[in-house]
Amino acid sequence: MTESTYSTPRRGVALWVQVIVWAFLVGLLAIVALGLRRAQQGTVQPGQKIDNFKLPLYSGYQFEGKSEINLEDLRGKVVVINFWASWCKPCEQEAAEMQQAWKEYESSGKVVFLGVDYVDTEPEARIYLKKFGITFANGPDLATRISQYFRIKGVPETYFVDGDGILQYVQVGPFASVDQIRAQIDPLLK
Amino acid sequence: MSTIGGKKSTNYHEVSLWDMVPLAIVVALMFALTRTLIASAQGPTPTDDDVNRVARQLYCPVCESTPLDVCPTEACRQWRDLIRTMLAEGKSDAEIKQYFVTQYGDRVLAEPPNRLASYLVPGIAILLGALLLVRGFQMWMKPSTQEAAASEKEAQPIDPYIAKLEEELKNQK
Numbered sequence: 001m002t003e004s005t006y007s008t009p010r011r012g013v014a015l016w017v018q019v020i021v022w023a024f025l026v027g028l029l030a031i032v033a034l035g036l037r038r039a040q041q042g043t044v045q046p047g048q049k050i051d052n053f054k055l056p057l058y059s060g061y062q063f064e065g066k067s068e069i070n071l072e073d074l075r076g077k078v079v080v081i082n083f084w085a086s087w088c089k090p091c092e093q094e095a096a097e098m099q100q101a102w103k104e105y106e107s108s109g110k111v112v113f114l115g116v117d118y119v120d121t122e123p124e125a126r127i128y129l130k131k132f133g134i135t136f137a138n139g140p141d142l143a144t145r146i147s148q149y150f151r152i153k154g155v156p157e158t159y160f161v162d163g164d165g166i167l168q169y170v171q172v173g174p175f176a177s178v179d180q181i182r183a184q185i186d187p188l189l190k
Numbered sequence: 191m192s193t194i195g196g197k198k199s200t201n202y203h204e205v206s207l208w209d210m211v212p213l214a215i216v217v218a219l220m221f222a223l224t225r226t227l228i229a230s231a232q233g234p235t236p237t238d239d240d241v242n243r244v245a246r247q248l249y250c251p252v253c254e255s256t257p258l259d260v261c262p263t264e265a266c267r268q269w270r271d272l273i274r275t276m277l278a279e280g281k282s283d284a285e286i287k288q289y290f291v292t293q294y295g296d297r298v299l300a301e302p303p304n305r306l307a308s309y310l311v312p313g314i315a316i317l318l319g320a321l322l323l324v325r326g327f328q329m330w331m332k333p334s335t336q337e338a339a340a341s342e343k344e345a346q347p348i349d350p351y352i353a354k355l356e357e358e359l360k361n362q363k
Contacts, residue, residue, distance in 0.1 A: 017326055087252075087264035119251035119294050121268045123275075143295035144251075 063137035078188045079161040085120045086128035091156040094174035095132035101181040102136040236277035
């Protein structure tokens with residue numbers, strides 16, 4: 001009987017196929033990594049310049065007679081951006097305090113409060129606003145563009161932007177008192 | 191029969207209750223018709239099935255991967271109420287869905303919006319994947335050059351000397 005001297009045949013995969021498969025896997029991993037990074041990144045961080053956004057306002061909750069507000073138009077003022085929703089129970093804990101703080105700063109003309117209503121229905125939102133006697137500018141976050149920009153993790157969340165458009169403080173969750181709100185606004189007015 | 195100026199009037203018809211019956215029927219019919227027209231202008235009250243038909247085409251805005259028709263949150267309950275109101279106003283399913291997209295973005299849709307890119311991107315990806323798989327299988331199934339040469343050699347007729355030798359060795363056993 002003879003012994004075969006042939007070498008084991010190789011079933012190779014073409015280089016270009018390997019390159020594409022690896023590129024696909026690396027791309028997939030990159031997408032997963034980016035998603036995880038974004039998830040862990042949290043909200044926008046203090047020190048970041050906030051880009052302009054437009055907020056349409058509910059009728060009866062306009063700002064200086066305007067039915068839409070541009071953040072750019074508020075440069076030079078401290079802007080308090082409060083994300084809320086009528087279905088959000090923790091939002092109710094701070095609603096009265098937010099309104100009280102607004103009343104305190106309204107006459108100065110140096111502070112603007114903006115209520116951004118997150119994935120809500122207008123009739124319920126109006127009931128909520130009326131219930132807590134809120135009078136500052138409020139409007140819906142259409143297509144969740146603003147909340148996506150701020151990468152909010154839930155409601156309520158409040159962002160304090162200084163006169164130069166730089167984010168100075170982020171409050172995740174409700175404020176417990178008006179003093180807490182004052183403590184964030186007053187330093188920005190100096 | 192009544193009297194006018196103390197004389198009996200022969201061409202005067204005294205109105206009885208029975209004479210009022212046709213008039214009453216006409217008034218009742220007109221009233222019923224008016225009610226029906228008003229009701230049809232408002233549209234019938236939407237049932238839960240009507241609301242869920244639209245709701246299952248939408249997803250909860252604040253919870254992950256939960257269709258609106260089965261979502262138990264307060265936000266979803268409000269949305270379903272809104273759908274009911276819009277259906278009662280005579281809005282079509284498409285109009286309601288469009289309203290929700292405008293308000294909350296594409297992500298609320300159970301199915302992606304009917305755009306060319308929605309079909310083009312997965313279509314191209316599937317085609318590319320299929321091509322790669324076919325090409326890969328072809329390469330894996332096809333024997334390599336060396337293997338082909340070996341099989342060719344194996345297919346050649348056996349040397350008569352070797353065959354005889356193997357036969358003798360077999361007989362010796």
